[in-house]
Amino acid sequence: MSSLAVDVSPLAQDVRLTDDELVVLLIDGRTISVPLAWFPRLLHATAGQRLHLEILGDGEGTRWPEINEDISVAGLLRGIRAPARIDRRA
Numbered sequence: 001m002s003s004l005a006v007d008v009s010p011l012a013q014d015v016r017l018t019d020d021e022l023v024v025l026l027i028d029g030r031t032i033s034v035p036l037a038w039f040p041r042l043l044h045a046t047a048g049q050r051l052h053l054e055i056l057g058d059g060e061g062t063r064w065p066e067i068n069e070d071i072s073v074a075g076l077l078r079g080i081r082a083p084a085r086i087d088r089r090a
Helices: 047-051 073-078
Strands: 012-017 021-026 031-035 054-056 061-064 069-072
Touching (some): 012 061, 031 073
Antiparallel strands (some): 021 031
Protein backbone atom coordinates (compact mmCIF):
# COMPACT_ATOMS: atom_id res chain seq x y z
CA MET A 1 0.00 0.00 0.00
CA SER A 2 1.35 3.41 -0.84
CA SER A 3 0.21 6.85 0.06
CA LEU A 4 0.37 9.85 -2.17
CA ALA A 5 1.74 13.03 -0.66
CA VAL A 6 -0.39 15.99 -1.60
CA ASP A 7 1.32 19.35 -1.82
CA VAL A 8 -1.18 21.72 -0.29
CA SER A 9 -0.32 25.34 0.28
CA PRO A 10 -2.36 26.53 3.24
CA LEU A 11 -4.34 29.69 2.45
CA ALA A 12 -6.25 32.05 4.72
CA GLN A 13 -9.94 32.57 4.10
CA ASP A 14 -10.65 34.83 7.06
CA VAL A 15 -8.68 36.50 9.84
CA ARG A 16 -9.93 37.86 13.13
CA LEU A 17 -8.43 39.13 16.33
CA THR A 18 -9.69 38.74 19.86
CA ASP A 19 -8.24 40.57 22.84
CA ASP A 20 -5.77 37.70 23.25
CA GLU A 21 -5.52 35.76 20.00
CA LEU A 22 -4.92 35.90 16.27
CA VAL A 23 -7.35 33.46 14.64
CA VAL A 24 -6.96 32.41 10.99
CA LEU A 25 -9.54 30.30 9.19
CA LEU A 26 -7.97 28.35 6.32
CA ILE A 27 -9.77 27.48 3.10
CA ASP A 28 -9.36 23.77 3.89
CA GLY A 29 -11.45 24.15 7.06
CA ARG A 30 -8.65 24.27 9.64
CA THR A 31 -8.36 27.08 12.14
CA ILE A 32 -5.06 28.40 13.48
CA SER A 33 -5.13 30.28 16.77
CA VAL A 34 -2.01 31.84 18.31
CA PRO A 35 -1.51 34.23 21.22
CA LEU A 36 -1.27 37.91 20.29
CA ALA A 37 1.76 38.02 22.59
CA TRP A 38 3.62 36.30 19.73
CA PHE A 39 3.20 39.51 17.71
CA PRO A 40 3.85 42.56 19.92
CA ARG A 41 2.95 45.06 17.19
CA LEU A 42 -0.54 43.56 16.98
CA LEU A 43 -0.80 43.22 20.74
CA HIS A 44 -0.07 46.93 21.25
CA ALA A 45 -1.95 48.21 18.18
CA THR A 46 -5.10 50.25 18.53
CA ALA A 47 -8.47 48.71 17.70
CA GLY A 48 -8.55 50.71 14.47
CA GLN A 49 -5.08 49.54 13.45
CA ARG A 50 -6.05 45.93 14.13
CA LEU A 51 -9.15 46.26 11.94
CA HIS A 52 -7.17 47.59 8.97
CA LEU A 53 -5.83 44.30 7.63
CA GLU A 54 -5.26 42.90 4.16
CA ILE A 55 -5.21 39.25 3.13
CA LEU A 56 -2.23 38.89 0.82
CA GLY A 57 -2.36 37.20 -2.58
CA ASP A 58 -4.67 34.21 -2.59
CA GLY A 59 -4.45 33.97 1.21
CA GLU A 60 -0.74 33.27 1.75
CA GLY A 61 -0.61 35.75 4.58
CA THR A 62 -1.98 38.84 6.26
CA ARG A 63 -0.70 42.39 6.41
CA TRP A 64 -1.47 45.24 8.79
CA PRO A 65 -0.01 48.22 6.87
CA GLU A 66 -0.44 50.83 9.62
CA ILE A 67 1.82 48.89 11.99
CA ASN A 68 4.05 47.26 9.35
CA GLU A 69 3.18 43.70 10.37
CA ASP A 70 3.14 40.83 7.88
CA ILE A 71 2.30 37.29 8.99
CA SER A 72 2.39 34.27 6.68
CA VAL A 73 0.09 31.29 7.08
CA ALA A 74 3.05 28.96 6.55
CA GLY A 75 4.91 30.72 9.38
CA LEU A 76 1.95 30.34 11.71
CA LEU A 77 1.76 26.64 10.96
CA ARG A 78 5.47 26.31 11.76
CA GLY A 79 5.00 28.20 15.03
CA ILE A 80 7.14 31.17 14.02
CA ARG A 81 6.75 34.19 16.28
CA ALA A 82 7.77 37.78 15.60
CA PRO A 83 11.46 38.23 16.34
CA ALA A 84 12.31 39.65 19.75
CA ARG A 85 13.18 43.31 19.64
CA ILE A 86 16.62 44.32 20.75
CA ASP A 87 16.73 47.44 22.87
CA ARG A 88 19.65 49.39 21.44
CA ARG A 89 19.44 52.04 24.16
CA ALA A 90 22.15 51.25 26.66
